[in-house]
Amino acid sequence: MLVAWNYRYRNSLIDRIDPRARLIFSFAVLIAATSTWNSLLLAIIFMISILWYAAAKLSWKDTKRGWMMISILLFTMIVVNTIITGGGAGGVVPEGGQLVWPDGFNLFGRHLTFGLTVERLWFAVAQLMRILSISLVFIMIPYTMDSRAYGVTFRKLGLPDRLAYTMELSFRFIPTLARNFQVTLDAQRARGFELDSVKGGIFNKIKRIAPLIIPVTMNAIVSSEDIANAMDLRGFGQQKRTWLYELKYHWWDYAVIAFAVIMLGGVLFLAFGRGMRLFHVPQWWYGLFN
Amino acid sequence: MYSNEVSKQEKKSLWRFGTKEVVYAAIGAALYAVVTWAFNVWQIPGAGNVGVRPAVVLPMFFGIAFGPIVGFITGFVGNILADLLSGYGFWVWWDLGNGIMGLIPGLFSVLITNYKSGGSILRAEISVVLGVLFGMGLAAVSEMWVSGADMNTVIFGNFLPAFLTNVLWGLVLLPLLMVAYSAIVSQSGR
Numbered sequence: 001m002l003v004a005w006n007y008r009y010r011n012s013l014i015d016r017i018d019p020r021a022r023l024i025f026s027f028a029v030l031i032a033a034t035s036t037w038n039s040l041l042l043a044i045i046f047m048i049s050i051l052w053y054a055a056a057k058l059s060w061k062d063t064k065r066g067w068m069m070i071s072i073l074l075f076t077m078i079v080v081n082t083i084i085t086g087g088g089a090g091g092v093v094p095e096g097g098q099l100v101w102p103d104g105f106n107l108f109g110r111h112l113t114f115g116l117t118v119e120r121l122w123f124a125v126a127q128l129m130r131i132l133s134i135s136l137v138f139i140m141i142p143y144t145m146d147s148r149a150y151g152v153t154f155r156k157l158g159l160p161d162r163l164a165y166t167m168e169l170s171f172r173f174i175p176t177l178a179r180n181f182q183v184t185l186d187a188q189r190a191r192g193f194e195l196d197s198v199k200g201g202i203f204n205k206i207k208r209i210a211p212l213i214i215p216v217t218m219n220a221i222v223s224s225e226d227i228a229n230a231m232d233l234r235g236f237g238q239q240k241r242t243w244l245y246e247l248k249y250h251w252w253d254y255a256v257i258a259f260a261v262i263m264l265g266g267v268l269f270l271a272f273g274r275g276m277r278l279f280h281v282p283q284w285w286y287g288l289f290n
Numbered sequence: 291m292y293s294n295e296v297s298k299q300e301k302k303s304l305w306r307f308g309t310k311e312v313v314y315a316a317i318g319a320a321l322y323a324v325v326t327w328a329f330n331v332w333q334i335p336g337a338g339n340v341g342v343r344p345a346v347v348l349p350m351f352f353g354i355a356f357g358p359i360v361g362f363i364t365g366f367v368g369n370i371l372a373d374l375l376s377g378y379g380f381w382v383w384w385d386l387g388n389g390i391m392g393l394i395p396g397l398f399s400v401l402i403t404n405y406k407s408g409g410s411i412l413r414a415e416i417s418v419v420l421g422v423l424f425g426m427g428l429a430a431v432s433e434m435w436v437s438g439a440d441m442n443t444v445i446f447g448n449f450l451p452a453f454l455t456n457v458l459w460g461l462v463l464l465p466l467l468m469v470a471y472s473a474i475v476s477q478s479g480r
Binding site: 006026030034037065073076077081092123126127130131134138139141142147162163165166167169170171172173174177178181202203206207209210213214216217218220221222223224225227228231232236237 | 310312347381
């Protein structure tokens, strides 16, 4: 089983930005987008997220798996919960409102009434902008961040040395464990174990995974003892760590961080200081349904 | 120590994070990522039509065996790595939820005296239910803040599917892992 990381250098603008600055920007977008339901502010954040995503030069082929997952989330949250059942809009959109089809409508010769309101429809738009803004900045991380950079990035962002090193070490273990997993799977299949069988009840199906999970886990634990001893012999944790993959801020990284801070500060000020936090429907939207 | 008994010295060091714990946490996280990825991307049809995420047992087991910090990192970092491998992005509130699924069983690790005794397994099973309840509860409730979903959506759309499948995997697989680990503890004198 070959493990392939999704990252590759694309010579994009994002590739030139320090991973710390990128993470700070992503979290600024997350906090800004979740601080308000104001559609104007959400539209601005959404546009910024689109530009940020475009700067990464990602192709559809690269990211389609992630977008498929987000599409399911969007469909459930927006189409099913907000538009069809009205559940997802609860608590944000006030009760009642103007019906989109006040007299109902005819479909296949039958008269149907549907309680979708203009307010709930606008909420779906706001919800779409909010979820997509967050998705755009976070979905690109696996594709734009070198796996060697995670440990040092989190260390430089303030995580303790040992925790950052744990992250670094886990990246190193993945190819070995993936190989062990493959060997175990092949060995169990060679013994005639029916991992793929769909027979039996739910508990039997779950228990059928055990001959795969248990040997892989126990092997990993046994081998970790030797690794820990080797690390202790080399004096692990006695001094501050240095990292092979060095990070260095450039002026444009500071510019990205400054932009993220200003954007977040601006959104928080407008949301909490200027009353732009709550959901409201613009008048022109009502005009479309009259 | 050549028995299944967990020593008093180990019991006192619940929050220890030395070299061994660093390695266990890294191994646990990597294992979580590989197993999740294998079942996600590789589409192993091992569990028929059951929600295929057997890796959730790993943070629980690493928590029970090596304490709350190792359990938390196994779930938290493991879920980040699994999402990176699968290309799903970076969803910190679900990563935290997975971390809590390992942290809470880790808190119960002081109550585990013998990995194959009925009492210890029962306590471990209780920790599984609590861990998944709080972990998936936090992750699901965070969707109210992030996506603006209401409580009904959160409970029926996010929480219940994750809670039920994760609890099922944990309750069935954790005792098996504990019994297997007990043999290693006996042989190696850990």
